[in-house]
Amino acid sequence: MQTEPEVITEHSELINSTNIERIVTGRDAALVQIEQLIQQLSTISQLTAGIGGSNASDWAMKSGHRYDCWLMEKPEKAMPVIACNIDRSLWRDLMLKSGMLSLMDAQARSQWYQNLEDGDLPAISEANILSTFEQLHQSKAEVFERGIINVFKGLSWDYKTNSPCFFGKKIIFNNLVTHNRWGFSLTWGFRRDQLADLERMLYLLDGKAIPDNRGDISINLMNHIRDNPAKDVYDDAYFSIRYFQKGTAHLTFKRPELVEKMNDIIAKHYPNQLSR
Numbered sequence: 256m257q258t259e260p261e262v263i264t265e266h267s268e269l270i271n272s273t274n275i276e277r278i279v280t281g282r283d284a285a286l287v288q289i290e291q292l293i294q295q296l297s298t299i300s301q302l303t304a305g306i307g308g309s310n311a312s313d314w315a316m317k318s319g320h321r322y323d324c325w326l327m328e329k330p331e332k333a334m335p336v337i338a339c340n341i342d343r344s345l346w347r348d349l350m351l352k353s354g355m356l357s358l359m360d361a362q363a364r365s366q367w368y369q370n371l372e373d374g375d376l377p378a379i380s381e382a383n384i385l386s387t388f389e390q391l392h393q394s395k396a397e398v399f400e401r402g403i404i405n406v407f408k409g410l411s412w413d414y415k416t417n418s419p420c421f422f423g424k425k426i427i428f429n430n431l432v433t434h435n436r437w438g439f440s441l442t443w444g445f446r447r448d449q450l451a452d453l454e455r456m457l458y459l460l461d462g463k464a465i466p467d468n469r470g471d472i473s474i475n476l477m478n479h480i481r482d483n484p485a486k487d488v489y490d491d492a493y494f495s496i497r498y499f500q501k502g503t504a505h506l507t508f509k510r511p512e513l514v515e516k517m518n519d520i521i522a523k524h525y526p527n528q529l530s531r
Contacts, residue, residue, distance in 0.1 A: 278345060279381050286338055293330050300327075342379045343371050353388060357455070357465045358395050360402030361448035399459060400520050402452045407521055409449055416505070421518045424508055431504040438484040439498060441477040450476070450506075457493045460516045 300311035308314065312327050325333040350356045356364065370376050377383040410417040414427045431446045432439050441447060454472040458465045476496065479489045489496040493513075498504040508514045 275381055275384050278349075279379060279384070282341060282345060282379050285341065286334065289326075289337055290330050290334055293326055293328070293333055296326055297329075338378065339374045342376065343374060345379050346376050347371060349384065349388075354465075355388065355391050355395070357467075358459070359398055360405060360452045360455070361445065362401065362405060363398050399456065400524065403456050403517050403520050404524055406449050406453050406456075407517075409445070421521060422508070422514050424511065424514070426506050426508075428504045428506060430502045432480070432498045432502055434500040434502070439480045439487070439500075441473065441480055442502075447473045454493060456517060457510065457513050460513045461510070 296311050296315075303314065304310040312324075315327075316324075325337055350367070356367070359367065377387065407422065410426055411429050412419050416423060416425050416427050428446055428450070430442055430444075431450065433442055434440075451471045451473045455465055472491065472494070475491065476489050479486075480498075487498055489498075493509055495507040495509060496504050497507075
């Protein structure tokens, strides 16, 4: 066994500095123009209201579609919200283009999306982009290893096949599928995320580019189940998965050398508890 497994990381690169400058410059210029637009709308609204033509909240909205609009608010109230909304979209786009999101396990992605939703991210600037992605870049090995550990810890020890010491040649997932009179279907939730995380780890350890989430194992397995209702086995380059009506799925690894690398990571994190 290797004592220090190599984590493949070259599939994720930081955003090009020229693109960062263009993003930051465009964002700042847009916010200046938006603030000017708010002030212009306010001036026009005062003019029309002064002559009996109502204000912008009346004449600028479609009939029957009146709603609050930040462009109708005062700049000091509207601009922080507008800036936050623009920054949220920019961070989301940066993460997708950098490839960093594909390296994250389900836990890290969930936290990232929650931060986006809450607006708990720094304002878009060159310094903040570089700092954020530098931190993500430095921690991606840690996040990668945590993904393996979380999948391992999430296995049920009720099955002899699932060893509490290492990944064997086969593991058993609970509640991965459901079955009714129409046949099998893949469940939504953390089991599905765990399966996708496991595939992601194997791709990285194999030195291959991670597939887009629209083509990962969870999607491929779901399509397989849909298109082959009479079958109960799925095969690809890394796994053979047999699923049962009670919801369990028996997953057999096809690349034992990659399983060894995952076990090296487990032994690294649990040197005293986990042994062969």
